[in-house]
Amino acid sequence: MHHRSRTTQGDTLTDTAATLFIDGSWEPAASGAVRQIRNPADGELVATVSEAGREDAERAIAAARTAFDSGVWYSVPAPERGAFLLRVAAELRNRREKFARAESLDTGKRIIESRIDMDDIAACFEYFGRLAGQQSGRVVDAGNPVVISRIVHEPVGVCGLITPWNYPLLQAAWKIAPALAAGCTFVLKPSELSPSTAILTMQLLQDLGLPDGVANLVTGPGAEAGAPLSEHPDVDLVSFTGGLETGKRIAAAAAGTVKKVALELGGKNPNVVFADADFDSAVDNALNGAFVHSGQVCSAGARLVVEESIAERFVDELVRRAQDIRIGGPFDEAAETGPLISAAHREKVSTYVQRGVEEGARLRCGGAAPEGEKYDAGFYYQPTILDRVQRGMSVVVDEAFGPVVTVETFRTEEEAVATANDTIYGLAGAVWTQDAGKAQRVANRLRHGTVWINDYHPYLPQAEWGGFGQSGVGRELGPTGLAEYQEAKHIYQNITPQVTGWFADHGKEN
Numbered sequence: 001m002h003h004r005s006r007t008t009q010g011d012t013l014t015d016t017a018a019t020l021f022i023d024g025s026w027e028p029a030a031s032g033a034v035r036q037i038r039n040p041a042d043g044e045l046v047a048t049v050s051e052a053g054r055e056d057a058e059r060a061i062a063a064a065r066t067a068f069d070s071g072v073w074y075s076v077p078a079p080e081r082g083a084f085l086l087r088v089a090a091e092l093r094n095r096r097e098k099f100a101r102a103e104s105l106d107t108g109k110r111i112i113e114s115r116i117d118m119d120d121i122a123a124c125f126e127y128f129g130r131l132a133g134q135q136s137g138r139v140v141d142a143g144n145p146v147v148i149s150r151i152v153h154e155p156v157g158v159c160g161l162i163t164p165w166n167y168p169l170l171q172a173a174w175k176i177a178p179a180l181a182a183g184c185t186f187v188l189k190p191s192e193l194s195p196s197t198a199i200l201t202m203q204l205l206q207d208l209g210l211p212d213g214v215a216n217l218v219t220g221p222g223a224e225a226g227a228p229l230s231e232h233p234d235v236d237l238v239s240f241t242g243g244l245e246t247g248k249r250i251a252a253a254a255a256g257t258v259k260k261v262a263l264e265l266g267g268k269n270p271n272v273v274f275a276d277a278d279f280d281s282a283v284d285n286a287l288n289g290a291f292v293h294s295g296q297v298c299s300a301g302a303r304l305v306v307e308e309s310i311a312e313r314f315v316d317e318l319v320r321r322a323q324d325i326r327i328g329g330p331f332d333e334a335a336e337t338g339p340l341i342s343a344a345h346r347e348k349v350s351t352y353v354q355r356g357v358e359e360g361a362r363l364r365c366g367g368a369a370p371e372g373e374k375y376d377a378g379f380y381y382q383p384t385i386l387d388r389v390q391r392g393m394s395v396v397v398d399e400a401f402g403p404v405v406t407v408e409t410f411r412t413e414e415e416a417v418a419t420a421n422d423t424i425y426g427l428a429g430a431v432w433t434q435d436a437g438k439a440q441r442v443a444n445r446l447r448h449g450t451v452w453i454n455d456y457h458p459y460l461p462q463a464e465w466g467g468f469g470q471s472g473v474g475r476e477l478g479p480t481g482l483a484e485y486q487e488a489k490h491i492y493q494n495i496t497p498q499v500t501g502w503f504a505d506h507g508k509e510n
């Protein structure tokens with residue numbers, strides 16, 4: 001990946017893979033190792049980046065610790081930190097096309113989706129920029145007129161931020177923006193598969209004059225470059241977005257130093273359709289919910305839970321529409337969805353589908369890579385629908401994280417709720433009905449962090465995002481998303497100090 005060299009603005013781009021950003025300096029990995037990033041749509045080489053190891057991560061942590069302890073960032077008044085975030089948002093909008101192209105090249109995501117992501121990222125920085133300026137403490141009534149008691153919010157400290165490949169910069173922004181708003185310093189470890197927009201973001205922060213050491217980046221694999229962020233005593237909080245098994249490892253590693261842990265994990269999200277739903281909108285959104293970004297979305301509507309009386313007609317229509325979805329690379333204007341991230345991931349998705357069929361599910365469409373020369377060099381997989389599934393089948397239980405939807409049916413509202421909640425996860429779900437009362441009743445009973453009624457997928461920077469159950473711990477976005485990066489401190493002042501008399505002064509008695 002091209003990069004700028006140390007600190008000054010406007011340096012010429014160089015060709016060395018020095019993509020670690022540590023204490024305001026662009027550096028190669030200590031080992032000298034590099035990784036080639038290839039576009040999953042066609043295998044094209046898009047970047048060569050430094051492959052950080054443990055030693056590099058520890059240097060980055062040390063830089064973030066020194067910067068935090070110096071107060072160079074948290075002593076900046078909160079409204080000024082907020083104003084900085086607003087400048088980040090404006091500059092992201094200026095650089096939108098460059099960032100969107102980099103995101104699409106790393107992930108194979110359609111360029112139109114990457115542009116939308118960049119807009120959402122700018123909106124996230126704007127939201128936390130405004131929120132930072134509105135921060136205030138709280139005066140507490142201590143019930144004693146000679147006591148002044150108040151709550152202040154302080155930055156939690158050094159944050160380790162670990163992010164996945166499916167929305168590389170969006171997931172990082174949901175952490176970077178509140179961390180900076182709160183006054184924290186951080187080390188970001190993006191997915192080793194999609195580091196490019198993280199590198200561009202560090203360049204942007206550097207260009208805007210963020211003090212050295214506040215933002216640090218290590219590009220490299222999780223076990224080496226990521227693990228120190230959860231283990232190291234100098235990291236105060238680790239915020240992770242990714243898969244359930246990695247999340248468990250990170251939580252266990254973080255326990256050794258009792259650091260704060262925030263986990264945004266996977267989902268197996270139910271899309272509940274009642275017979276009285278607007279049929280066309282529900283079918284269209286079921287398609288969108290399951291197959292956008294080839295289903296590589298944590299909140300994908302991978303479980304269609306449909307009322308039995310309309311199930312046959314609904315699924316027939318969904319199959320017809322799914323078979324029609326146009327697949328192609330990120331810059332193919334006719335394409336409606338793209339490839340999976342890697343050969344290994346496609347193999348995992350394919351195995352889930354095969355196992356589902358072996359366990360008795362009926363394959364209604366998809367179940368294989370599309371045929372044709374243009375697909376040969378990419379990791380494509382057809383939109384896939386399985387019906388006649390049983391609760392308990394692995395394809396119904398486990399997150400496939402691909403373009404795979406299973407169909408379950410129900411007869412009563414009670415059964416719909418029970419089926420939708422029958423998962424260890426609890427990230428998101430939707431309810432489709434034109435009965436407002438039923439919509440609210442079901443939404444209230446779904447054990448999921450986001451519930452859409454007659455819609456699928458929207459998220460807002462001002463609304464908390466996160467999971468019930470094993471979908472995670474904590475919340476991103478909204479006021480809670482900022483609070484994750486803060487410690488609440490109670491300051492209690494007695495303005496007329498007095499002897500308590502609790503312990504007698506025995507010396508005085510004698």
Ligand SMILES: NC(=O)c1ccc[n+]([C@@H]2O[C@H](COP(=O)([O-])OP(=O)(O)OC[C@H]3O[C@@H](n4cnc5c(N)ncnc54)[C@H](O)[C@@H]3O)[C@@H](O)[C@H]2O)c1
Pocket residue numbers: 162163164165166167171189190191192220221222223226227230241242243244246247249250264265266267297298299399401427466467471472
């Ligand atoms: N809840 C959400 O908001 C949300 C959003 C996006 C993605 N996700 C989830 O992310 C998953 C897909 O992403 P992925 O395949 O990149 O996940 P992953 O768990 O494989 O990797 C995520 C990140 O963790 C790093 N990592 C791996 N092992 C590590 C270790 N031992 N210590 C520290 N870091 C380590 C990886 O290098 C990567 O940066 C899916 O399960 C998806 O549902 C959740």
Ligand SMILES: C[N+](C)(C)CC=O
Pocket residue numbers: 166167170296297298299459
């Ligand atoms: C959180 N979200 C929906 C943007 C991406 C999940 O993979």
